[in-house]
Amino acid sequence: MSKINELFTSKVNVINVGIELFKDDILAQNATATHLEWSPPGGGKPEIIAALNKIDKAELAEKIEAANRLAVEKIVNSQPVLIGFDQAINVVPGMTKKTILHAGPPITWENMNGPMQGAVMGALVFEGLAKDLEEAAKVAASGEITFSPCHEHNAVGSMAGVTSASMFVHIVENKTYGNRAFTNLSEQMAKVLRMGANDDSVIDRLVWMRDVLGPILRDAMKLNKDGIDLRLMLAQALHMGDECHNRNNAGTSLFIQALTPYILETDYPVEQKRAVFDFVASSEYFSGPTWMACCKCALDAGHGIEHSTVVTTMARNGVEFGVRISGMAGNTWFTGPAQQVIGPMFAGYKPEDSGLDIGDSAITETYGIGGFAMATAPAIVALVGGTVDEAIGYSRQMKEITTTENQNITIPLLNFMGIATGIDIRKVIQTGILPIINTAIAHKEAGIGMIGAGITHPPMEAFEKALITISEKWA
Amino acid sequence: MSIKVVIKRNTYFDSVSLMSLSTKANQIEGVEQAIIGMGTEMNKGVIRNVGLMTPEVEEATAGDLMIIVKTANADQTESAYLAVEELLTNKNTAQAKSDIKYATIDSAAQGIPDANFAVISVNGAFAVREARKALENDLHVMLFSDNVSVEDEVELKTFAHEKGLLMMGPDCGTAIIGNTGLCFANAVRKGNIGIVAASGTGSQEVSVRVHDFGGGITQLIGTGGRDLSKEVGGIMMLDGIKALDADEATKVIVLVSKPPEASVEKKVLAQIKECSKPVVVYFIGGNEEAVVAAGGQFAKTSKEAALKAVLLAGIDEAGINKRALNLPLIEEVRAKLSPEQKYIRGLFCGGTLCDESMYIAMEKLDNVYSNIQKNPDFLLKDINVSQEHTFIDFGDDDFTNGKPHPMIDPSSRIERFLQEAKDPSVGVIVMDFVLGFGSHEDPVGVMLPAMIEAKQLAEKEGRHLEIIGYVLGTDLDTPRLEDQVKKLIDAGVTHASSSTNAGLLAREIVLKGENHE
Numbered sequence A: 001m002s003k004i005n006e007l008f009t010s011k012v013n014v015i016n017v018g019i020e021l022f023k024d025d026i027l028a029q030n031a032t033a034t035h036l037e038w039s040p041p042g043g044g045k046p047e048i049i050a051a052l053n054k055i056d057k058a059e060l061a062e063k064i065e066a067a068n069r070l071a072v073e074k075i076v077n078s079q080p081v082l083i084g085f086d087q088a089i090n091v092v093p094g095m096t097k098k099t100i101l102h103a104g105p106p107i108t109w110e111n112m113n114g115p116m117q118g119a120v121m122g123a124l125v126f127e128g129l130a131k132d133l134e135e136a137a138k139v140a141a142s143g144e145i146t147f148s149p150c151h152e153h154n155a156v157g158s159m160a161g162v163t164s165a166s167m168f169v170h171i172v173e174n175k176t177y178g179n180r181a182f183t184n185l186s187e188q189m190a191k192v193l194r195m196g197a198n199d200d201s202v203i204d205r206l207v208w209m210r211d212v213l214g215p216i217l218r219d220a221m222k223l224n225k226d227g228i229d230l231r232l233m234l235a236q237a238l239h240m241g242d243e244c245h246n247r248n249n250a251g252t253s254l255f256i257q258a259l260t261p262y263i264l265e266t267d268y269p270v271e272q273k274r275a276v277f278d279f280v281a282s283s284e285y286f287s288g289p290t291w292m293a294c295c296k297c298a299l300d301a302g303h304g305i306e307h308s309t310v311v312t313t314m315a316r317n318g319v320e321f322g323v324r325i326s327g328m329a330g331n332t333w334f335t336g337p338a339q340q341v342i343g344p345m346f347a348g349y350k351p352e353d354s355g356l357d358i359g360d361s362a363i364t365e366t367y368g369i370g371g372f373a374m375a376t377a378p379a380i381v382a383l384v385g386g387t388v389d390e391a392i393g394y395s396r397q398m399k400e401i402t403t404t405e406n407q408n409i410t411i412p413l414l415n416f417m418g419i420a421t422g423i424d425i426r427k428v429i430q431t432g433i434l435p436i437i438n439t440a441i442a443h444k445e446a447g448i449g450m451i452g453a454g455i456t457h458p459p460m461e462a463f464e465k466a467l468i469t470i471s472e473k474w475a
Numbered sequence B: 001m002s003i004k005v006v007i008k009r010n011t012y013f014d015s016v017s018l019m020s021l022s023t024k025a026n027q028i029e030g031v032e033q034a035i036i037g038m039g040t041e042m043n044k045g046v047i048r049n050v051g052l053m054t055p056e057v058e059e060a061t062a063g064d065l066m067i068i069v070k071t072a073n074a075d076q077t078e079s080a081y082l083a084v085e086e087l088l089t090n091k092n093t094a095q096a097k098s099d100i101k102y103a104t105i106d107s108a109a110q111g112i113p114d115a116n117f118a119v120i121s122v123n124g125a126f127a128v129r130e131a132r133k134a135l136e137n138d139l140h141v142m143l144f145s146d147n148v149s150v151e152d153e154v155e156l157k158t159f160a161h162e163k164g165l166l167m168m169g170p171d172c173g174t175a176i177i178g179n180t181g182l183c184f185a186n187a188v189r190k191g192n193i194g195i196v197a198a199s200g201t202g203s204q205e206v207s208v209r210v211h212d213f214g215g216g217i218t219q220l221i222g223t224g225g226r227d228l229s230k231e232v233g234g235i236m237m238l239d240g241i242k243a244l245d246a247d248e249a250t251k252v253i254v255l256v257s258k259p260p261e262a263s264v265e266k267k268v269l270a271q272i273k274e275c276s277k278p279v280v281v282y283f284i285g286g287n288e289e290a291v292v293a294a295g296g297q298f299a300k301t302s303k304e305a306a307l308k309a310v311l312l313a314g315i316d317e318a319g320i321n322k323r324a325l326n327l328p329l330i331e332e333v334r335a336k337l338s339p340e341q342k343y344i345r346g347l348f349c350g351g352t353l354c355d356e357s358m359y360i361a362m363e364k365l366d367n368v369y370s371n372i373q374k375n376p377d378f379l380l381k382d383i384n385v386s387q388e389h390t391f392i393d394f395g396d397d398d399f400t401n402g403k404p405h406p407m408i409d410p411s412s413r414i415e416r417f418l419q420e421a422k423d424p425s426v427g428v429i430v431m432d433f434v435l436g437f438g439s440h441e442d443p444v445g446v447m448l449p450a451m452i453e454a455k456q457l458a459e460k461e462g463r464h465l466e467i468i469g470y471v472l473g474t475d476l477d478t479p480r481l482e483d484q485v486k487k488l489i490d491a492g493v494t495h496a497s498s499s500t501n502a503g504l505l506a507r508e509i510v511l512k513g514e515n516h517e
Helices: A003-009 A020-028 A046-055 A058-077 A114-126 A133-141 A200-223 A230-239 A249-265 A270-281 A284-301 A363-367 A370-376 A378-384 A388-401 A425-431 A460-474 B015-025 B041-049 B055-059 B074-089 B105-111 B124-136 B150-163 B200-212 B235-246 B262-274 B288-293 B302-312 B327-336 B351-364 B411-421 B443-460 B481-490 B499-510
Strands: A013-017 A032-035 A080-087 A099-102 A146-149 A168-174 A180-184 A311-317 A320-325 A334-337 A402-411 A417-423 A437-442 A450-456 B002-008 B031-038 B065-071 B117-120 B140-143 B174-177 B180-183 B190-197 B217-222 B252-257 B279-283 B343-348 B368-370 B389-393 B426-434 B466-472 B494-496
Touching (some): A013 A020, A013 B105, A020 A032, A020 B180, A046 A058, A046 A425, A046 A460, A046 B124, A058 A284, A058 A402, A058 A417, A058 A460, A080 A200, A080 A230, A080 A284, A099 A114, A114 A133, A114 A200, A168 A284, A180 A284, A200 A249, A200 A270, A230 A249, A230 A284, A230 A370, A230 A402, A249 A270, A249 A284, A284 A311, A284 A363, A311 A363, A311 A417, A320 A460, A334 A460, A363 A370, A370 A378, A370 A388, A370 A402, A370 A437, A378 A388, A378 A450, A378 B015, A388 A402, A388 A417, A388 A425, A417 A425, A425 A460, A450 B015, B002 B055, B002 B074, B015 B031, B015 B074, B031 B041, B031 B074, B041 B055, B041 B065, B065 B074, B105 B124, B117 B124, B124 B150, B140 B150, B190 B200, B200 B217, B200 B302, B200 B426, B217 B235, B235 B252, B235 B262, B252 B302, B262 B288, B302 B499, B343 B351, B343 B411, B351 B368, B351 B389, B351 B426, B351 B499, B411 B426, B411 B443, B426 B499, B443 B481, B481 B494, B494 B499
Parallel strands (some): A013 A032, A099 A146, B117 B140, B252 B279, B343 B426, B368 B389, B426 B466, B466 B494
Antiparallel strands (some): A080 A168, A168 A180, A311 A320, A402 A417, A437 A450, B002 B065, B174 B180, B174 B217
16 A cells, blocks of 8 residues: 555644644644644754755765764763873873863963953962962963863863863773873862962862872772773763752762772871862762763764764853864864853852853763753752753753764653763754753852853854855765 | 841751742842852851841851841831742742653654654745655655745655655645645545645635535545646646545545646546546636546536536435525626626635636626736736726735735735725625634634625615625534624625535626526
């Protein structure tokens, strides 16, 4: 029987696109109809639709499909394992004594926002490259310092993301594909460098982290020959109510539980070990950077696959939001203006106090956790508007713009749906749905720190630029 | 300035909820500053910094909830505090939004494995892309959108044909598939007559007449108005005939269209010849001989098409009310009209209904003008000004550009009606009122005040204004056919029982002193 004749003998089950009244009439006749939440592709911009149509041509579309399948296969199959801690200068590729890594796409000293400049100055003092903050500003502007995005060094950095040579970093190795990823240690919650603070208390803490915390963690992990399987732990943390970007309560407990026996076995004095545990206990954020490095490690494995439109990086420097896609190997950034973060704020602060979106932490959403996995973290739904239904809605909606579900990391509340994985720029533009990012709100002035948390989105412009570029390059 | 501080001992809220509560509390009317937080050292620090520290706050511990509300006036403090309290106790009552929502055809098709059909009515600039996606997902397509290029139509239909899928449209307004009416369609009985139609209201009319004569419909397949053009080549109509031929439930097939382009007509006739079932052909103004030669049953009017179909389908002729033309009424109206009231003005929502009345008029009348006339000599010079006998299709692009279809929004037709009603050379105004899915909820009602006003004006001027109204619909439609007809009759409007009869009545009334049917 032909498909048309099959239709004649079955009930229509309609997908309705456009006038909603037609759906209502179908439902009134006891047939099934689903109304699409449709919006014109590319916001209806003719040049964007033309670019979409160009890459939709069968031959190229097939290449893109195959490339995207490969990209997400690599992301999903990646097994990031924490193998140790060490100082950045010893392990991060391209790191020099006069290099300062920062969050987001490339930016010059002059163009950095207040918090990032504050962090850079603090780091220069911490590294002994300047005697005080005043001199640090001069050194930073002198041209002697190499500023470079963390992402261009297999690394990620929370908030300002400022990482300097002697800071300790996580070393995460991809057991499946061999690549490594790095990120520095959490300074926990207080006045912290990553938020642009740089007074003595901040520098003192960095020194302690370099001289006590870092070495203890390094030596502890030397005793752990197997390393710590971060993907497995991440999956557990999600089942325990984290989304591992803004809620890390479970993840931090699991992480310190795994580290503790080895820390105990090290030869450091008890009071130093005790100080490490107190430090970890002072904030649930301790494992936040760890998950970022885990995500980075997996996404780097999926980067550089010709013809793939899968997003492998979303990162912000406080001024610009940058996106990289797998099919553009190396460091091609597509950028647009960084956006405001909308959400509840700590008592005493107002929306006008907030700085623009900053940090490499959107690597978590790029991987499929954080805002994408809001349904795992009902405890913090206040960040996304207040209801569990909204949180679930976001986790489902992200499937509209992604390539697959990662069955290694699941959401119990959604019948163990795998996290939405492999943001496809074509789908973002076609649907007008932007990735949702759960993130902290930093004060716009350096040194004040976190004043709230909420949600934000990348600028559509970054995706449009990427689409136009590939449509010219590949079609 | 007034401050209220309340410490709730041993009351825990998590930090994220507190942030959210504080943000909301600061939006309460009259509140200058509100801080809600656990009694941690960090929070106490914030309170100290904004100068609101009190001994009670100082004493609070990390297990105590602190509420500090500052208002400009003392009389606001208590009510503001109560509002804050309400925030704390307010349980979330938001409606569950468990429905899964889809943004693209791809994701919807993936998420709904039973989906078999897409109805697409987005702007023509985006419609082709959506239709292609639907076909790629093995969905049959009804493309309501217009403003789609012929090239795109051919590409879509060829693709659908290769995949064995329906590609109805672009510009397809009517279909009934498996007894479900889609877009503009009427509620009709299930039966054994299948329709393939290139014209929307034409197929609605045939389906409604079939129902009225006691018959029923299996499927009504729309093809879009351009299907039988040379470029498109009748891809959908040919596939539609084949599918209905193969459909066990269908015993009779009816084709409804304007006459096809010559090469396409050949193909369609060849298909009729091959068809194992009787085919009734209603090509408005078409060629009877060719159809008969191909073994088809020619119908000159929509009513005739429906009547032939139901008879072929096995309905007993004796039991059919054929709704004969009311000849005495024609005489009666003629007597009321003055010699200068010579012209018909047809104001239609349905394109095919307009066409049918116009062709009926053209059989006996000269100087029949329209905005949809094939003969360029009889195209209206200005669509806003009638000439002699004028038939206007308000659903044509001339009138719909940027506006909803008149079946949904009747405003432009109301204006035009009032204009025509004032013209002393007008003998008859004929109008259609289309009921059913997709249409206006009360098409007669919305025109009623204008009709009453016009009648009164004419009476004052000492002339008779003859209005003929035809209501396209069935007894199963909403609003009820019976009620709509009653409204017309009560307003002194002459009710026509079919599109065909509406055209005949109008023509015969203005044909004074000549032969009539």
